[in-house]
Amino acid sequence: MKWIKNIKRLLVLTVLFPLAGQSAAEKPNVLLILVDDMGYGDVGFNGCKDISTPNIDSIVANGVQFEQGYVTAPQCAPSRAGLLSGMSQSRFGREENKIIDKMGIPASVKQFGDYMHDAGYRTGMVGKWHQGTMEGCHPLDRGFDWFYGFLPGSTFFMPTGKAKYIPHIQENRVPQKVTDYLTFVFGDKAMEFMTQDSEKPFFLYLAFNAPHAPLQAPQEYLDRFEHLTKVPDPINYIERQKLKHPRQVYAAMVSALDDTIGRILTMLREKKMEENTVIWFLSDNGGPTVVTSADNGPLRGEKGDLLEGGARVPFAMQWKGTVPAGQTVKTPVSSLDLLPSSLAAAGATVPENLDGLNLLPVIRDGDDLPERNICWRFPHPPPTPVWAIRSGEWKLVHEAIRTPKPRGFSWGGERTGLYRLSDDIHEDNDLSAQYPEVRERLQKEYDQWNKTLPAEK
Template sequence: MKIDRLFVVSLGAITGLASCSSGQEEEAQRPNILILLADDAGYADFGFMGATDIQTPNIDRLAAEGCIFTDAHVAATVSSPSRSMMLTGRYGQRYGYECNLDKPGDGLPDDEELLPALLKRYDYRTGCIGKWHLGSEPSQRPNAKGFDTFYGLLAGHRSYFYNPETSDKDGSLQQYQHNGRKLSFDGYFTDELASKAQQFVTESEQPFMLYMSFTAPHSPNEATEEDLARFEGQPRQKYAAMMYALDRGVGKIVDELKAAGKFDNTIIFFLSDNGGSTTNQSSNLPLKGFKGNKFEGGQRVPFFVVWGDRFKRDQRFTGLTSSLDIFATVVDALDIPEEGLHKPIDGVSLLPYLSGEKSGNPHEALFWRKMDTRAIRSGSYKLIITRGVDSVLYNMDQDVEEMHDLLSSEPEKARELMEQLSEWEQACCKDPLWIEEGWAEITNGLHERLMKNEIRTAQDL
């Protein structure tokens, strides 16, 4: 039978258009991913966490649109391994990454895949803006690890003002760059990074992942004259001004999402990379400890998730949660099959907890290790061990401030947690690929003083 050629062509065109339309709809429905990461922010230094002397109105409004996780932890208590574990969704001890960078060559192994590399296989546009701190070798840099666009610095900190004699001198890892090309900037660095994030949001015509890695409020303690004037007479003037600039940056990014009609379909994660530091004026109260140690002030962080109207607004979730869960939550949201992952992950999707489908603890236990010190949180109990120093046991439901050691009164519970910790180390940990020279000499003594309640916060040093 003879079929009209025009009919065949027309039918093919209609089928093709329908297929194209279906693909565009599917792409439009895939959520954007935005990770907002503060650097060395104090646990108590946001309005949504109870701060009264630090102003963060934009972040507070954003938190009220989602769910605040009150028992959320990063997987490491210092910057570089914390970021590595968040972006791989895996305990860094599985691939020898438990210390901060110590020498050239330290950083991400070639065979570890980051979240952006996974998302690129699903046609996402990926961007990293701000602090990298995951290695400076060509194979370790953002563009090599899955990011299409990188505006920021490879190092762990820099001046908040352009200075060609210090941070921005040739060859410095603190130098501001775009995909390897040196840049200059006017004004304040936090504002500069926020403006690049706004640009990324506006220009993205496909689903995107943006890793917005602020350097604030990490030292050096620098702020604009205008922001300092706002907090004149405040005991933590510089820190308050730096946090205000951080909040302003978050507000501008959220405003851009809303103006572009992308806010409702963007999953937003907000957290700090570790607890407040000894080098800024941050506060982790009522928690004990600070950046670099295994007490709550070093690893429990402000954390919330927002995704349009997908779940109840202004809720608080008390279950045991980890920064490892960001990766798993994104995988779940995109319905990526397990066989689509490069390697098994350690996080748990938070989506069923956000929807109310599940309750309780996403994790039965969480683990930490860096050189001589390791810790486990299992249910209500937490054990900290520093080799050559001491061990302590706390009931976190009754003593979140970690002031009452139960090691001698509950030896069976201590042995139970020691066994769990030992099993984890045997099953999941390899020797560190590098160590931080001089770290043990500093932090082991701090752990001892914290264990004995001789100090509680960085301000006691």
Template sequence: MRVVLSVLFTIIAVPVFAAKPNIILCMADDLGWGDVGFNGNETVITPELDRMAKAGIRFERFYAAAPVCSPTRGSVLTGRHPSRYGIPTANQGHLKRDEITLAEVLRDHGYATGHFGKWHLGTLAPDYSGKKMRNPEKNYMTPGMSGFDEWFSTEYSVSTWDPYDPKNAHNGITDPRVLFFHNGRNIEDGPAEGLVGDTARMVMDKALPFIEDATRKDQPFFAVIWFHAPHLPVVGGPEFLDMYPGLDENTQHYYAVITALDRQIGRLRNALREFGVAEDTMLWFAADNGPEGNPGKKGRSQGTAEPFRGRKRSLYEGGVRVPGLLEWPEKVVAG
């Protein structure tokens, strides 16, 4: 992740980048090194990510800041080691107000800033934390308090399909405050607002209008798109499950949610071309850590870090070496 931050801070500081390129940081949740086609998996269907890899840079050694999610996410936004900014592990602490984030710096340089998807850097309500591992009032810190003008976010992971359906609830928690907030408003009845089906699509449905609006205003934008897939609860949609006949049920669901995520990457890349800003946009894709090693109740953590040893929560390569891509037409050499 240091590569990402070094490039971004250079763009901010060096006058030669006066054009202010757009910046999009896409992140998958618990995606293993071997869970994508461009790293050699011949079963999973990821055509859009594979095209992105061919069109841009595929990093051979791309490391997360930590083997679990919250620390990595905070490091991405601050450029600092987790032990320095105060979130050493998942579901603990919050991004402190005195930390300077990329969103704040870029906003000061005229960028529109938006966060979409999983947050995991503090609670989104001062009186509630879903997993009860954070003191909600003490650790209240939303994307809006961290430099993001627009945000559509969840405190932590939610089901990858129909997250408002109680049977898909993470750890059996059905309180709507576990689910999406839009600019501080908790969306209590998601289906009434069209939040049904694929969670990755819901996230992209909010990100694309933000990008289009900034483009229409001729304003550079910084979009952080943090998908929930393939973190538990892993629930694949029917269309995507049908793409994996002959596999066991758990693997079908796992690969289905990755393919659903991949489709949204395709929507994003197509939209950038449609809006006429593809050549002016740095598009990053990575994962926050290695694949889950604890299958949980649904038993659908089928991810792989092959050929590396270790998984999520491990400091072996498989826990921190993650898929990494950068596409920036005419600025980086394809391949």
């Protein structure tokens, strides 16, 4: 197939011609910012109107917007497993939260921290881990020199109820007594790590847990969005059981997150580190609209779906002075591409077993991205596993149908649809009957990929 030949060619070029011969002083720092459950439409560069995100938007202004940026799963832990390993998590049998919570990531699977450490970087991780809590799964066991954050899938943003401190927070393996708003704390700790005196460049994986539930924000940020208390919510959100105005709180959380990212960008600029730092920004999955009032903009579906609303996310990067600013890449890209791209930027060899592509020839040199399929398999929805394949403008997706209810939704049936995303981004018009040859081709290519994977657990 043409797309396979193109990918093999790009991988060979990446292995043979990385940014070779770089000394530690020449290697760029790498900052990977992952946010949690943010909707596609909750940033200014994707058209958000009710939440201002000038600092996140500045990454696009100074670099690249990936208009069709995808993650490998519409759920927290498996998406992170794909991002950190550079491989589809389906290849090593870690496809949904429960199995990762139970088993962690196999020790045989190298992760981002391992690769960057081997490339001569000091490696740090701040924020939400969610890659297992058992022995051998700690960030310090998976390539990171230093860790500040929490291991499970969620925690509070401030002391709640009778608790004096935010639960689960630790530095390395030592419990911490944290009382300040957690997003601010993570920003402070990130800057502490980045400004440490060292001859080595840094790799920092900064995984904010905002704006994931529970919805909590400082009063000063709630006050910014007082006007949203007068705007009726379009549906009855699950969080309404606890909050009168969930969109107000959600907006406040995003605004606090944006301000924190702004402080980090300002620090990099003032310390003369900005032009020597590759910055990636993305969300781990689409927004859970019925849970937090996240907004996926023009996309149908949400967290848990392989419709666009579940797997297409806000996605941007900058590398000032190296990657031209103000670009928009319309070709689909994947979170799997971040590891090979970061290794190439570091002048390290990109292993051939990774699933992603080095994006630097595209965003730095203006080359075309080779044609490829992007495939997903996700077993989470209760009635049926879902799957999808994206090929050019076409997408074939097997979805579990959601039926709206006063407090959320229920699952009600399943269907497979063929959509031409170039003129149907909302995935409304199933073109299976009009283009049976396209559906047959995509089904065959998905089935071929699926046969290479271990059985679903």
